[in-house]
Amino acid sequence: MGLLLTAILLGIVEGVTEFLPVSSTGHLILASELFGYSADQWATFNIVIQLGAILAVVVLYWRTFWTVLVGLGARDPGSWRFARNIVVAFIPAAVLGLLLHRYIEILLGAPEVVAVALIVGGIAILLIERLVSPARITGVADIPLNRTVAIGFIQCLAMIPGVSRSGASILGALALGVERKTAAEFSFFLAIPTMVGATTLELWKNHDQLATSAVGWDIIGVGFAISFIVALVVIRWFVGIVSRHGFAPFAWYRIVAGALALVWLLAR
Known part of the structure; x- marks a missing residue:
């Protein structure tokens, strides 16, 4: 598979999965196994293109961030609690992350860990959705400090690949009384x-390699742009789905995807 096509596919995977509770890192690791490209060669690419998805959040919620910035200058208590x-x-x-960085890198090379984490995480979502009490906290600034x-x-x-950063933080918030949208x-x-x-951290560690790697800044730029565009669409869709149906659809996806991945990895 060519570099450009790989960059486009990985950009799509990142944009779709970064903010869903399904693990973008886990999907990128499984993609390396499925498409057969070198995971080490694309490791820095996979980290940097996440900023494309992050930029989508800044664009979609710019009014929120602007209100908070203005409120910080005006010493508004709500803005300070938000920040x-x-x-x-x-x-x-x-x-x-700094203390365990080496151990995390070892886990990133274990696709079987991803498959198991997807399944376990899906079960955890279903349990938390069923067992948590009705949410009382309806704003980011209203979350108490201890929570x-x-x-x-x-x-x-989420340092365990396949757990999902967004999934862990969302489920943690739900379990602690925060409503779904918040x-x-x-x-x-x-x-x-x-x-x-x-x-x-990734760029600081690998800046020398970027200068000589086939996956250079031009290819990273393609992945960044694709992940940004896709994330713009996915974030809006995700908030709507969660508000109406909760997180159960993503839980069942995790269980099915993890089970299929695990069977495939063990059978090949």
Whole structure:
């Protein structure tokens, strides 16, 4: 498969899966097995194009971010709580990500781990949807600090590929009394510092390789643009689905996809 076609396909996979509770990293790892390209060669590409999906959040929610920025300047308590919650929830992933980086890289080369995590995560979504009490928290700024800290640590489960960063943070928020739409949007906003941090670390580690790799900045640019465009559509669709039907459709998708992937990986 040519570089350009691979970049387009991976951009589509990233744009579709980054904000759904189905694990974008897990899907990119399985894609490397399915399409037969070198996962190591495309590792930096897979990290950087996540910024394309993140940019889609900034574009779609620019009014929210602008209101918060203006509110911070005016010392509005709600804006400060909003910013505080994003920063506080990000810190656990930043610290543990740096400490466990080598172990995380080892797991990224294990597609069987992805398949199992997809199945287990799907079951967890179904259980939480059924067992959680009616949500009482209906705004990102209204999430209490102790629950924000808990969501930040729960998000760290996504360091296991296949768990899903958005899935972990959304389910953590649901379990702690946050309503569905707010849980999804909090996950979107939390993705910004998390993914910017991960991309910065990856570029710092591999900047020399980018200069000589066949997967250069031109190919990365294609993947970035594709993931941005696709994520614009998916985010709007996702919020509508969640508001009407909850997260169960994504749970069943995870279980079926994980089971098929596991059977295929073990049988080949």
